[in-house]
Amino acid sequence: MEAVATLKTETHKDHHHVYVPEPELIDGKPTFKTITDVICGVPEGKMPRLWWILFGVSFALMVMYLSVIAYLVYKGIGIWGLNTTVGWAWDITNFVWWVGIGHAGTLISAILFLFRQKWRTSINRFSEAMTIFAVICAGMFPLIHMGRIWHAYWFLPLPNSMQMWLNFRSPLMWDVFAISTYLSVSIMFWYVGLIPDLATMRDRAKPGIRKILLGLFALGWRGGNRQWQHYEKAYMILAGLSTPLVLSVHTIVSFDFATSIIPGWHTTIFPPYFVAGAIFSGFAMVMTLVIIAYWIFPQIKQIINERHIDNMNKIIMVTGMMVGYAYGCEFFIAWYSGNPYEASIFVKRATGPYWWAYWSMVFCNVVVPQIFWIKSMRTNLTASFIVSILVNVGMWFERFVITVTSLSQDFIPSSWKYFTPTIYDVACFVGSLGLFMTLFLLFLRYMPMVAMAEVKGVLPHANPHHPDHAHNGRAHHDEKIEELATKNGGH
Amino acid sequence: MNELASQSAEDLKKQAEATSAKAKEILIEEAAEGVVAEFDNPAALLEAAEKIRDAGYQRFEVYSPFPIHGMDDAMGLKRSPLGYIVFGFGSIGTMGALLLQWWTSAVDYPIVYSGKPYFALPAFVPITFELTVILSAFTAMVGMFALNRMPRFFHPMFYSENFCKKGSDDGFFAAIFAWDKKFDVREVKRFLQSIGGKNIEILHRPLNGEDSSK
Numbered sequence: 001m002e003a004v005a006t007l008k009t010e011t012h013k014d015h016h017h018v019y020v021p022e023p024e025l026i027d028g029k030p031t032f033k034t035i036t037d038v039i040c041g042v043p044e045g046k047m048p049r050l051w052w053i054l055f056g057v058s059f060a061l062m063v064m065y066l067s068v069i070a071y072l073v074y075k076g077i078g079i080w081g082l083n084t085t086v087g088w089a090w091d092i093t094n095f096v097w098w099v100g101i102g103h104a105g106t107l108i109s110a111i112l113f114l115f116r117q118k119w120r121t122s123i124n125r126f127s128e129a130m131t132i133f134a135v136i137c138a139g140m141f142p143l144i145h146m147g148r149i150w151h152a153y154w155f156l157p158l159p160n161s162m163q164m165w166l167n168f169r170s171p172l173m174w175d176v177f178a179i180s181t182y183l184s185v186s187i188m189f190w191y192v193g194l195i196p197d198l199a200t201m202r203d204r205a206k207p208g209i210r211k212i213l214l215g216l217f218a219l220g221w222r223g224g225n226r227q228w229q230h231y232e233k234a235y236m237i238l239a240g241l242s243t244p245l246v247l248s249v250h251t252i253v254s255f256d257f258a259t260s261i262i263p264g265w266h267t268t269i270f271p272p273y274f275v276a277g278a279i280f281s282g283f284a285m286v287m288t289l290v291i292i293a294y295w296i297f298p299q300i301k302q303i304i305n306e307r308h309i310d311n312m313n314k315i316i317m318v319t320g321m322m323v324g325y326a327y328g329c330e331f332f333i334a335w336y337s338g339n340p341y342e343a344s345i346f347v348k349r350a351t352g353p354y355w356w357a358y359w360s361m362v363f364c365n366v367v368v369p370q371i372f373w374i375k376s377m378r379t380n381l382t383a384s385f386i387v388s389i390l391v392n393v394g395m396w397f398e399r400f401v402i403t404v405t406s407l408s409q410d411f412i413p414s415s416w417k418y419f420t421p422t423i424y425d426v427a428c429f430v431g432s433l434g435l436f437m438t439l440f441l442l443f444l445r446y447m448p449m450v451a452m453a454e455v456k457g458v459l460p461h462a463n464p465h466h467p468d469h470a471h472n473g474r475a476h477h478d479e480k481i482e483e484l485a486t487k488n489g490g491h
Numbered sequence: 492m493n494e495l496a497s498q499s500a501e502d503l504k505k506q507a508e509a510t511s512a513k514a515k516e517i518l519i520e521e522a523a524e525g526v527v528a529e530f531d532n533p534a535a536l537l538e539a540a541e542k543i544r545d546a547g548y549q550r551f552e553v554y555s556p557f558p559i560h561g562m563d564d565a566m567g568l569k570r571s572p573l574g575y576i577v578f579g580f581g582s583i584g585t586m587g588a589l590l591l592q593w594w595t596s597a598v599d600y601p602i603v604y605s606g607k608p609y610f611a612l613p614a615f616v617p618i619t620f621e622l623t624v625i626l627s628a629f630t631a632m633v634g635m636f637a638l639n640r641m642p643r644f645f646h647p648m649f650y651s652e653n654f655c656k657k658g659s660d661d662g663f664f665a666a667i668f669a670w671d672k673k674f675d676v677r678e679v680k681r682f683l684q685s686i687g688g689k690n691i692e693i694l695h696r697p698l699n700g701e702d703s704s705k
Contacts, residue, residue: 033660036660157595163600165595167596168592168595168596168614169596169604169615170604174617174621177618177621181621185624185628188631192632200556202659203655216642219642219644221659222554222646222649223554223555223556224552224553225553225555225558225563225566225568226552227641228555228557228558228559228562229568230571230634232571233573234631234634237577237628238632241627242628245624248621255617453556454557456661462559463560464533464534464561465534466534
C-alpha cells in the first residue's frame, strides 16, 4: 500500500518530464564519438579496392565525355541524330532527367527538414551532394546544345553592342534563372550544412596541408551556442527557401514544354506531374547511391540502416503511383478535350513507332515499384537496387517519350520523321553518368558523407531530458523548460 | 649567507622550483583570456548555462558538437535577427527583378513577343521569384557568417588542447571570457568548479618557452 503511494507521488513528480522517447534512428546505441569515428574514418582512411575500380571506370567515362564535347564543339551538334523534325531529343531528355534526379536531394534536405522527419539526417548530406552533381550534369546539356558554346553569356542580362535585351517572356529564359538559382542555392545549403562537420574533421586532422584546407573552409567554426543559434536560423531559412524553389524549378522545366502548342505538351498537368516524377527518380537515384556506398563502405550500415531504406522505398512507391496517375490523366484529358491532335498523339504514343519506349516507361515506373507493397522487399537491398535502376530507366524513357513522340509526328504528316540516336548521343549520355559518378566518388573520398552534427543531434541522449541525465537534477529544471516549450509553441 | 650555506642544494632547488611554479601560475593568471570547463553531457551543460547566466556573467559561451534544445533560453539569448535581414534583402531581390524586366522589356528595348504586353507581369513571375530566392539564400548564408563573426580563424578557445580535441566531437564545454565585466580569474575558476565543471583550464597565450606548436 505504501509502495503504491510512493509510486504515485513519483509519477506525479515525473509528470513534469517532457522527455518522450523517440524511435531510435541509428542502430547499435552509438555514442557521439562512434558517429564521429565512423564518418570521419572514411575520408581519413585508405579507399577500398572497389572505390578505385568504380573511380577508374567513372573517370574514364568522364574523359570520354569531355572528349566528345570537345569534338561536338568543333564539329557542331549535327553529329547528334537530330533532324529538322526532331530538333530536341536526347539532350533535353538528359537535361530534364538530371534536373529531376537533383530534386530528391532538396526534398530530403529541405522539405523533410521542415516536416521534422528526423530520419533524414542520415541521408541528407548524401542527397544534397547528389543534387549538386546532378544539376551540374543537367546544366551541361543546354550548354552543349547551343553549339556555339562561347555565346553562353548571351543568356545573361548584360548590356551589349547589339543594344538588345533578353526575352524575359520566354520559358527558356526562366529556365536559365531557375537552374542557376537552384545550383547556387543547393551549393550554399550544402556548404552551410558542412561547416560544423568540416570543423570536426579539422580538429581531427594531423598538422599539414589537409588541416589547413579544412581549417580554411570551416571558417573557424567553434560550435558555441551563439553560433549554433544563427546557424540553425540560417539553416531553417535556407530550407524554407529551397522548398518552394525546388517546386518552382521543375515547374519551370515543364513550362519549356507546356507553354508551347505542341500536342502532348500543352497541358496544365505538366508542373505537378514533372515535380512528382522528379522526386520519384531522385529518390531512386539516392537509393542507388546509398547501396553503392554500402558496397564500398560497409561500416555505414549502422547509420544508414533498414529504416531509411524502407522509408525511401515507400516514397518511391507513392510518387510512382502519382506518376502513374498522371499518365492515365493525360489519356483521359486527350479524349475529354475533344482535340483531335491531342487524342492522336496519345494513341500514337502507346501504339505508334515509339510504343516500346512508352511501355518500357509504364512498366518501369508504374508496375515495378508495386513490389514495395511487400515489407520484406522494401528492406531487401538487392530488390531496392534493381528497382532503383529500373525507375531511373523508366524516368529517362518518360522524358524521351514526351519529347520525341510529340515532335516526330507533328501537324503535317509529310514532315514526320523517326529519330535515331547516333553514337555521339549515347556517348554524351553515358559520359554524363561518368561525370556524375566521378564527382560522387570524390565526395565520398574527401567529405563527411553523413551530416555528423545532425545525426548526433537526433541521438536519444542528445536530448537534455533523456533519463540517463536525470542525476543532473533535471527534475526541478524541467518545469522551466516545459514552460518555455509551451510558450514557444511546442518542443 | 650562513643560512643559505646551511641549506642543502636539494632544498634550494625545491624552493626555486616552487617559486618558479608560483610565478608561472601568476603569469598565466595575468595572461588569462578566459576560463573553460568541461561538462559531462547536454543536460549538465544546459544547467551550467543557466547557473552562469543567473550568476550575472554576460560574456560567456557554451560549446557543443550539435545544437542543444532549450540552450538559447538557458543562456538568456535573444532571437536571431537573421530572419529580418533576409526579408530585407529578399525584398530587394523582388523589386530588382521586376525593375530589370520592366526596364529591359518595356522601356529600353520594347518588342512584342508572342502577343504579350511589354510589361507582362505573369510572364515575369518566375524570374522575379528566382531572384528573390537567390538573394535571400545568399543573405541567409552571408548574414549567418557575419552574425557569427566568420571567418575567424583564431579564438582564445583554441588555446585549450582539450577543447580542440573534443569540442567538435563529443565534448561539452562552457567558457567565461576575460572581457566580461565581472571577470576575475580565480573567482571564475572557483565558480565553474562549484557548478560541476571538470578539466578547468585558463585560456592564455603560450608563455615564453612553452610549446606553442598546437
